[in-house]
Amino acid sequence: MAAAFILLKIKLFLSGCNAQQNTSELCVNISVNTHKDNEDISESKEENSNPALCDILKIKDDPATWPNKINQNVRDYLVNKGPPKITVENFQQNEKGLLFSKFHCKRKLKNGEVIERPWLIYSESFDKVYCYYCKPFDTNSDSALATSGFDSWSNIHTRLEDHEKSKKHLQCTLNCYELQQRLSTGLTVDTLNEKLIRQETKRWNQVFERLVASVQFLAERNLAFVGLKNKLEIHIMAIF
Numbered sequence: 726m727a728a729a730f731i732l733l734k735i736k737l738f739l740s741g742c743n744a745q746q747n748t749s750e751l752c753v754n755i756s757v758n759t760h761k762d763n764e765d766i767s768e769s770k771e772e773n774s775n776p777a778l779c780d781i782l783k784i785k786d787d788p789a790t791w792p793n794k795i796n797q798n799v800r801d802y803l804v805n806k807g808p809p810k811i812t813v814e815n816f817q818q819n820e821k822g823l824l825f826s827k828f829h830c831k832r833k834l835k836n837g838e839v840i841e842r843p844w845l846i847y848s849e850s851f852d853k854v855y856c857y858y859c860k861p862f863d864t865n866s867d868s869a870l871a872t873s874g875f876d877s878w879s880n881i882h883t884r885l886e887d888h889e890k891s892k893k894h895l896q897c898t899l900n901c902y903e904l905q906q907r908l909s910t911g912l913t914v915d916t917l918n919e920k921l922i923r924q925e926t927k928r929w930n931q932v933f934e935r936l937v938a939s940v941q942f943l944a945e946r947n948l949a950f951v952g953l954k955n956k957l958e959i960h961i962m963a964i965f
Contacts, residue, residue: 786809787809787848787849787851788809788847788855788857788860788874789848789850789853789855790848795860800862801904803857803861804901804904804905804908805905805908808844808846809846811827811830813847813849817852819852821879823878823879825847825854829854829882832886832889842885842889843857844859844889845885848874851874851876853869853873853875854874855870855871855874855875856868856870856871856888856894856897857901858894858900859888859894860872861901862897862900863893863894863897868888870884
């Protein structure tokens with residue numbers, strides 16, 4: 726009888742959960758059908774309730790518009806997307822008549838080989854250049870290439886050479902490649918946490934299924950779930 730009573734409580738609990746879920750789904754369907762005209766407003770509220778999504782939606786190809794403090798979600802997005810290409814052909818002249826040139830997007834090695842500078846990105850709105858590796862990763866930098874942007878075109882050749890040889894730039898480059906590798910293999914911190922949560926949820930679901938199966942087994946055979954012990958030291962046998 727005890728086993729049957731426990732099984733009945735579990736069934737009532739499960740039926741209550743199913744009823745609650747059905748009621749929630751019905752309310753959602755009614756809400757969607759009733760408020761189709763306000764769909765844009767609902768989407769806007771949903772975006773505002775998700776700070777990570779809002780931060781990503783604000784990201785553009787212009788590095789000057791990137792936030793000063795870049796969180797991990799934005800950093801993952803920037804690394805996954807890659808450095809924005811410089812599509813400008815006619816660059817602006819400053820007060821001294823100087824301007825940026827795509828010539829600086831390449832550098833010549835000592836052996837004469839010319840290679841790209843994939844980290845050098847340009848802001849058309851501010852007419853400045855930035856470092857794609859240092860901007861998201863170097864949070865305490867005093868370099869203009871990693872913060873407010875660099876636009877001293879008369880010194881750009883020397884400044885770029887010094888920057889790409891600096892210890893901070895090399896470390897940020899390594900951090901960027903490591904994050905890119907983790908994103909491609911799904912080994913980021915968020916991904917690992919989600920995997921652990923799914924594993925724990927699956928384990929407890931299996932425990933609950935075994936518990937229900939055990940109670941059902943005892944109820945079908947009218948077996949006692951818990952034994953008793955009276956004052957006369959007479960034991961009433963039970964399964965557990």
